Amino acid sequence: MLTNRAKVVVKKELSWSERIYLPAILQGMLITFSHLFKRTPTIKYPEQKREFSPVYRGQHVLKRDESGAERCTACGLCAVSCPAEAITMDAAERKKGEEHLYREEKYARIYEINMLRCIFCGLCEEACPKEAIFLTDRIVPSSFTRGEEIFGKDKLVEPVDAPIDVSARQTNDVLEFKKNKKFYHNLTFNDRQIR
């Protein structure tokens, strides 16, 4: 007895009023009825939505750069940092003429996140050296099969015409750093000079 709240159960004969159960049922109904007049803790999702924290960690996005090229270069750091081992990828080499599609020489041919395994810890976005993967405030949609929960590039890469704003997830220091073209990291393909 650590808490002194333990109750000793005594198995004794029920009285007549207990045996007809009606008082107990009425008591239960009364509790249920009283809840009609109390404030409900639930909301009517999806018509109503709760306010999200700006750093809420929901469904991932694979970002494109300013010119619309995919930022991910399949370096594998997100996968190695993932504690749930939810990320897999396969790399391919960018061919001549695909520079507008992929930012770097190597890109992710396949990029899959198993949303059933993902614990939304955000270590992948912390590990990413290319600012390619971010967690957003979108809720991962539910599905009827397990296969649908493995998100490929079709669901992860942001559409070219509808970029997803993740600036709330970046600190001012990072945003300031990104403006500085002095650093190679911040150059797009067109900025680079090939000798």
Added chain:
Amino acid sequence: MPKVTIDDITIDVPEGTTILQAARMIGGEVVPPAMCYYSKLKTSGGYCRTCIVKVEQGSAKDPRPIPKPVASCRTNVMDGMVVRNITSPEVLEARAGVVEFLLINHPLDCPICDQAGECDLQDLSYGHGDEFSRYEFKRREFEKIDIGSKVQLHMTRCILCYRCVKVADQLTDGRVHGVINRGDVSEISTYIENVIENDFSGNVIDVCPVGALTDKTFRFKSRVWYTKPVDAHRDCKHCCGEVRLWYKGDEVLRVTTRRDQFGEVKDTTTGKPGWICNECRFDKKETKDWIIEGLAHINPHSVISANHYESLKALKATVSRQLKAAPHGTKVTLGNGALDPNNQPGTQK
């Protein structure tokens, strides 16, 4: 035999030993890092300056210090020499400067580079460099150059260590590549896009301390830390045939030489450097071609050792120990008895 003291550790070494070799005989943290020196290649070393050390006392006869840091790979020890490496802040600062210089033109494209995870320059800059570069100008860039079907040259990443040139000179007959031009425009190249095709030319991949020369058959296949290194051998009429296979699943992604603790090619069982031929390296990528010896040992500090549990010890099984102490005296064995408390190292019966 000359007696030399490196970081307050004294050792007797044979005549003509360099400071770096003496430090390697001591081993551990006093070994200066080396980017261009390769003990298995003659006349290598002296270019990169990462192995610089401070000589506090030239010799027993002439105890004056050497005024400037010296390249330990090219300086022979003298009797009574006193050397400081990691115990000298001056050396560490100078080495951080060397790393900064080495990284001036390096693109830092580690996320793309196949060498990442086993790259000497990565280790060096992580362990000895500064966090930040002060360099503000455009880095030199090259289109990648085609030097044959098996080896990929990324001149942008090269630090001009000359190791591949020495390999071509000392292992193969007829070298077709070298360093052309001078100063900051010098580059490793074959003369007018010549093709490197030679029995032992694949070894340039293994000696390259950075990702300038990489295996084309392994290009972008996998990050090294997702592959499983396994030692294997076969009868080869060209070379020793003792190699390391890098598996992903059941597939051999690449074949390399084995590495020793200093990142150099390991000696074979016969005591010679274990260079391997191109047939073993590029053409034998089936498990049936090889006799498997077992998992390769990887330094636990390396990222490649992630998810390799070679030193894993089973914990003492509390449950079975408790059950054993239970009054009924039920004998409990779990699995093959590996969890039995009596089988644990350090447990007394």
